[in-house]
Amino acid sequence: RRMDEMTASLPSPPGLPIIGNATMFIGDAEKMLKNLEKLADLAYQHKGCIKLWLGPKLYVAIGTPEDAQVVLENCLDKDVVYRFLRPWLGHGLFIAPVGLWKAHRKVLLPVFYNKVVEEYLGVIGVQANVLIERLSEQTDQKEFDVLKYITACTLDIVFETAMGERMDVQHSPETPYLRARHTVMTILNMRLFKVWLQPDCLFNLTPYAKEQKDNIDLTHRFTDEVVKKKRIEYERKKNEVNFDESTGKLRAVLDLLFGREIEFTDEQLREHIDSITIAGNDTTALVIAYTLVLLGVHQDVQEKVYLEQEAVFGDSKRGATKTDLQKMNYLERVIKESMRLYTVVPIIARNIDKDTYLPGCGVTIPAGAGAVVGAFAIHRSKMVWGPNAKDFDPDRFLPERSDKRHPAAFIPFSYGSRNCIGRNFGMLIMKSIVSSVIRSYKIYAHDIGGLKIEMLLFPINGHLIKIHKR
Numbered sequence: 001r002r003m004d005e006m007t008a009s010l011p012s013p014p015g016l017p018i019i020g021n022a023t024m025f026i027g028d029a030e031k032m033l034k035n036l037e038k039l040a041d042l043a044y045q046h047k048g049c050i051k052l053w054l055g056p057k058l059y060v061a062i063g064t065p066e067d068a069q070v071v072l073e074n075c076l077d078k079d080v081v082y083r084f085l086r087p088w089l090g091h092g093l094f095i096a097p098v099g100l101w102k103a104h105r106k107v108l109l110p111v112f113y114n115k116v117v118e119e120y121l122g123v124i125g126v127q128a129n130v131l132i133e134r135l136s137e138q139t140d141q142k143e144f145d146v147l148k149y150i151t152a153c154t155l156d157i158v159f160e161t162a163m164g165e166r167m168d169v170q171h172s173p174e175t176p177y178l179r180a181r182h183t184v185m186t187i188l189n190m191r192l193f194k195v196w197l198q199p200d201c202l203f204n205l206t207p208y209a210k211e212q213k214d215n216i217d218l219t220h221r222f223t224d225e226v227v228k229k230k231r232i233e234y235e236r237k238k239n240e241v242n243f244d245e246s247t248g249k250l251r252a253v254l255d256l257l258f259g260r261e262i263e264f265t266d267e268q269l270r271e272h273i274d275s276i277t278i279a280g281n282d283t284t285a286l287v288i289a290y291t292l293v294l295l296g297v298h299q300d301v302q303e304k305v306y307l308e309q310e311a312v313f314g315d316s317k318r319g320a321t322k323t324d325l326q327k328m329n330y331l332e333r334v335i336k337e338s339m340r341l342y343t344v345v346p347i348i349a350r351n352i353d354k355d356t357y358l359p360g361c362g363v364t365i366p367a368g369a370g371a372v373v374g375a376f377a378i379h380r381s382k383m384v385w386g387p388n389a390k391d392f393d394p395d396r397f398l399p400e401r402s403d404k405r406h407p408a409a410f411i412p413f414s415y416g417s418r419n420c421i422g423r424n425f426g427m428l429i430m431k432s433i434v435s436s437v438i439r440s441y442k443i444y445a446h447d448i449g450g451l452k453i454e455m456l457l458f459p460i461n462g463h464l465i466k467i468h469k470r
């Protein structure tokens with residue numbers, strides 16, 4: 001009752017006794033997105049926030065940068081909805097409880113500094129070349145879904161840079177490990193939308209529980225093996241009398257996590273590495289795929305991107321260097337605009353651990369509630385982006401058009417100290433890969449069409465493009 005009274009001025013869609021608004025979250029991924037759009041409309045008729053009861057749990061959904069900023073800066077604990085990931089990712093950075101997260105994030109942060117991740121440009125260049133070669137089978141053919149090609153490429157990049165293991169998914173995608181990963185993701189997504197599968201006591205009665213456990217065990221065994229191998233390597237090198245740090249060999253994220261201020265256990269290392277490979281792969285692949293489709297739809301933008309690439313590379317197909325990437329200002333704006341319109345992490349959910357005042361809607365959210373920051377809604381809000389908010393216009397990100405914008409108006413990587421630790425690395429990968437593809441192929445596409453929301457945002461019909469060799 002206290003929670004309801006404190007948030008009495010917030011609008012709420014009609015609900016049912018006991019289950020509240022839970023019925024809005026029953027149905028397929030497509031229906032779910034439609035419902036979320038209705039909720040966003042209701043929020044914008046008021047002050048950008050609404051409240052929802054999911055059974056006994058109060059959620060406040062936020063659609064303005066002002067209130068998103070307050071939540072993302074002050075409420076660092078993840079919402080209980082992420083608990084489904086716990087058996088898989090344990091206390092890895094993505095879902096670690098705040099106390100542990102603070103200590104571990106401090107240790108992991110330097111591993112993602114620009115000067116460290118730039119060392120991985122060589123790996124990105126090699127995998128970009130494999131992608132270009134694989135795409136050639138689609139040259140001058142019918143429309144095809146480009147996401148599967150891109151996902152294989154980003155998997156190769158993220159695995160090699162996170163674990164130091166070359167997986168070669170682009171040439172051999174059918175491994176037991178990848179199948180297991182896919183199965184776990186499918187069960188997690190299904191659980192998110194089938195409310196009756198959400199309570200553990202019911203889920204454990206279904207065959208999915210065993211299937212999930214077996215497949216999670218398989219993925220754990222895989223990462224455990226890699227961690228064990230790296231631990232032996234580290235101990236051997238540490239004990240060498242003249243151990244030379246600069247062996248010239250590429251040091252993966254995992255290598256950099258040994259011998260740090262915190263001595264991570266093998267289990268903690270596995271949880272961090274699994275979190276990084278899961279958080280870093282599909283997100284990056286999706287942004288690249290959306291960007292390629294958008295370039296296919298907007299031929300004028302594609303031409304400008306191509307001219308920028310030509311100015312940097314001439315007709316060379318080599319991998320991009322750090323200096324090359326710094327010159328790709330227009331491509332960077334294109335990728336940002338793609339992330340704005342197609343926000344691959346459309347919703348960010350946090351636990352409210354202390355009463356928190358939201359200045360935008362003028363309400364204090366009570367401790368114990370959940371906050372759902374609608375990044376997708378904020379990115380398409382006319383109040384923030386103007387009457388043409390739905391149009392694709394990369395020049396919105398020109399410095400002179402961005403400097404007056406609210407700092408939390410653009411949050412594809414979230415905001416505040418618990419934002420995406422891999423955002424700079426993600427940008428390096430995305431710019432390098434789009435650069436390579438656009439230098440080799442001219443792209444054509446129709447509109448992206450309808451969207452559906454799973455853990456991430458997908459187009460219903462896939463990322464369909466046609467390509468011709470340049």
Ligand code: HEM
Pocket residue numbers: 093094095105158275276277279280281283284287344345348349412413414415417418419420421422423425426
């Ligand atoms: C376009 C690419 C990417 C997008 C859109 C993205 C988006 C996000 C978002 C929105 C969050 C925060 C969720 C929250 O606030 O609750 C996050 C967290 C995280 N991301 Fe990314 N990400 C991307 C690429 C990457 C890459 C390349 C890596 C690593 C290789 C990575 C690793 C992580 C990790 C470990 C976290 C958890 C951080 C923490 O809780 O401290 N991400 N990402």
